[in-house]
Amino acid sequence: MCQFISLSLLIALSPALFADERPSVGVTATKPGAPAIVEVRGLPREMLTRLKAAQLTPKEWAPIFRVVVAGGTNDELLARTPLAGTYTLTDTGVRFDPQFPLVPGREYIAVLHDRPKGPPMLVTVALPKPVPGPRVAISAVYPSANRLPENTLRFYIHFSGPVARGDVYKHLKLIRDDGVEVKEPFLELPEELWSTEGDRLTILFHPGRVKQGLVPREDDGAVLEQGRTYTLSISDKWEDTEGRPLVSGVKKTFTATASDHEPVDLGVWALAAPRAGSDSPLIVKLPKPLDHAMLGRVVWVVDAAGNRVPGDLTVGGGERVLTFAPKKPWAKGAYRLVADTRLEDVCGNRVGEPFEVDERTSPKERTGEKTADRVFTVK
Amino acid sequence: MRTKLLAVAAVLALGTVARAEGGLTKGTPELKSASALAFGTNGILFVADSAGATVFAIDTGDAKSTGDKPVNVEKIDGKVAAALGVTEKEVKINDVKVNPASGNAYLAVSRGTGAGTPAIVKVTREGAVEPLALKDVPFAKIAIPGQDKGKATSFTAIAFLDGRVFVAGLSNEEFASTLWAIGYPFKDAAKGSAIEIYHGAHGAVETKSPIRTFVPYKIGTEENIMASYTCTPLVKIPVSELKAGVKVKGTTIAELGNRNQPLDMIAYTKDGKGYLLSANSAHGVIKIPAAEFGTATPITAKTGIAGPKYEKITELKDVVQLDKFDDTRAILLVKTAAGFDLKTVPLP
Structure with a gap:
């Protein structure tokens, strides 16, 4: 130039x-x-x-x-x-x-x-236009399970590259098993909740129709009803930043199950401790799927001295399996798997605190703990 | 020797920095986005930058009154796009605020179809569209903690009140409502103080919905943040309770109606009486008398529309942003079939 x-x-x-x-x-x-x-x-x-x-x-x-x-x-x-x-x-x-x-x-x-x-x-x-990169595809939709509680709070849509913003909700539809399109299922936020890297959009179900006893839910019903099957349809007409449509649309079909108001409890996680001297991963099985984005970010491992153990955390198995592979082989001794108490399940229930706190049945004072943990021993 | 070298380096570094008034330093504020705007005194513009997780204070140098002519620009989006070298499909006006010192309007804009790049655009009373050249301007900034790999906070509103900047944010991961109260001038060591906001709703169930928009409002002698949420409860939060690291429970004093999202809100006085004026996605523009804000019974039961009786201002349609233009007028960003118009109207 x-x-x-x-x-x-x-x-x-x-x-x-x-x-x-x-x-x-x-x-x-x-x-x-x-x-x-x-x-x-x-x-x-x-x-x-x-x-x-x-x-x-x-x-x-x-x-x-x-x-x-x-x-x-x-x-x-x-x-x-x-x-x-x-x-x-x-x-x-x-x-x-x-x-x-x-x-x-x-x-x-x-x-x-x-x-x-x-x-x-x-x-x-x-100015000459550089040759554009490959067309953008939808690389994943989370939660990945095909059975989701009827009070599920959000979806994450992952893209392989940057897409057009500003009018994203028109590309999304939620269709019930009888072919009826669910009216205004999502909270349409003008800000649009994009990840820092710009490759993931957060879609929130309309909270007024997720929370209990609110007028929108009483008038229009919950977005999801237990026992029914729904399809989230993402249109291929969604354009990338070059004005080209997505490689293909995506349809995610799932069945709504009973609502879940239980807090996340590390006490019921199943930990399979690795053996000393090995670099095999710590495997954690979760009784219910947790938030995909937060699982990968707010769970870690510390040694007996409280030092963070370097390693890679992977989320899999429909967000019900965590594996932590250490950078160095495990030494003998006690370790702790730690989670930030802000960790949520797919319904927004946190560690030790449900999504909705009822003052009549919940303690007035929250514990205020910033983390929760589980001890495991490497032998 | 090493200490001496460091000392020399420090002196050199100080020497190259031109200090401006009020803790501001001359330089280039590297905005990553322009999400929401607020004005302080003397033409200081606060910019909430969601992508950069930062709040900037920028001296616009625009502190002299420019008369009392209203700002009226049709197809403002087209004109802004043209000045930024793109088409109107490639700009998004995120916020509109009037500089009370001059009466010029300022727009927070995204340029581009994807994440876009930020622009702050001044619109004069004559309708001239002038993007701010953010080079060698006095500015200060403060990081808002909490951004992490993938995790971003979208700032939905910002306001300046008595030496403090208030910013409301919405996370793309946790479902929570966080308000930051930041002392201004920004102190180097001071991080934004996060406050978790709850409000009572639907029976005794607490909720932590994200604040959509808010405005500072004095009830008697007590400063309050009047916050509005999706499904439009109106919640009052005493400013005195907003301290770092605490959880604050706001009081719901009105339910303004469901199937609705508040878009913007201002406070004003007319004929000696206080009002809030709120633009909404479904209910249009509504005027809420503030007289009962201090005495209103907190709403704790499930209800339809409740609280102070409000008035729908039916002549104001498709308003997406609003701000006080002066003591008697409001500026509006109005969606039309052809794009967006910037309009000045009498306060209702």
Whole structure:
């Protein structure tokens, strides 16, 4: 991009445009890797002298030279708000540094009034568009089980690459086994809950229809009813950031089971301790599936001295099996499997605390513990 | 010798940093997103950046009154997109706030169809659309703890009150409502203080739903956060109770109706009486008298619409954002068939 790209197209407003000695306009970069700029070269000398004396602000530059997004009629182009940026005079013309980088592949029009009374020059400029990567697929949907409590709180949808945001809920449907589409099953949050890496979207069931005794649930019923089967349908019309549809849509079918209001209890986890000297994993079987995202993040192993044991935690078996593979072989002794008490099951019940706390039946004071643990011994 | 070298390095480092007023430092605030905005005094703009898990304080240098002309711009999304070098399909206006010092409107914008890049755009009373060039500006920032691998917090609202910045956030993993109260000027060592908010609802069952929007409001002499949630309970939380690391139970004083999400909320006074004005997904714009906020009976039983009787402002339709423009007017971001309009209207 370091060389000057000559104008790619000249849009004629009148034959006068093709007269000799018009300036040239193109995109370039001041150095390799630097953001692209739009540069005019070959302005008439007396115009340059005048511009140098004038010391124009960006607002004052616009009637003389500006860059706008392409598209629409010439009148629309000429009325369009110009790109924000700064203008710098050069030896032979002027350069425009856009405040926001030009989008590769997008056409822009440089509008140059180089003659006091004549029509402006309209020059289309564009940065080459890099070859786009592979189309995006839905790589996973969690919870992965095909039986889910009727008070399930959320789904996670994982993508293989970045997809369009801003209107995600239109791509999601929940269909009951009799073919009826469940009305407004999800909480449509304008913020959209994306992961830090941008490859996972959290979908919350409408909490008013999950929680007990709320009017929406009483009026419209729970979203999920025990014993019925549902299909979460994710449309392939969802576009990636290149405007291409997903590789394919996904349908996840599951049956709703009885609601679950039990807190997560580490005491009922089944731990299979590894043998001393081996590097085989600690295997933990969970009596019910837990939140996929949190399982991978808020569970760890410490040794007898309380030091964190380096290793890799893997979540599998429909989010009911955890394996912890240590980096180094296990030494003899006591270890603890620790979980942050914020760990939730698929219904939002936490360690030691159900999703909904009823003051009449629950202790007023919560324990306030930040972690819970299970001891296991390596022999 | 090593100590000496370190001392020299420290002096050099200090020497290169230009200190500006009020603990702000000149430089480039590296926003990763612009989720929500609030103004402090003298043109200080607070930006809640969800992707960067940071709150920025930026001196806009826009602290002089610019008259009293209303801001009215049709198809503001198209104009903002054009200034950012994209089409209107590629911009999302996340928040609209008026700088009380100047009367110019500021927009928090995402540019791009995916995660997008942030922009703060000033819209003048004349309707000029001017993206802020965030280079060599006095600013300060503070990290909001809690971001982790995959785990993000979407900031839904931010407000400035008496030297403190309040930020409400919604996690993409835990189902909880967290409010951070951060002293301003930001102190280097001070991390945002997380407060878990509960409110009584539907019988004696507590709930920890995420706050959708909130506004500071003084009831008598007591500052409160008036918070609104999905399904629109209105909850009051005394500011004096908001201390780091505590769990606070707010009091539900109104149920504004179901199948509805609050979008934005402001507080104002008209003819000597206090009101909240709230924009909603289903109920439109509603005006709630504040006179009974101090004495309202807490709602603890399952109920339909309850609490102070509110008025639907039917002439204001499809409002997605609102802010106080001045003492008598509000600025609105209104969804239309052609995009979005920015409108100034009298406070109802």
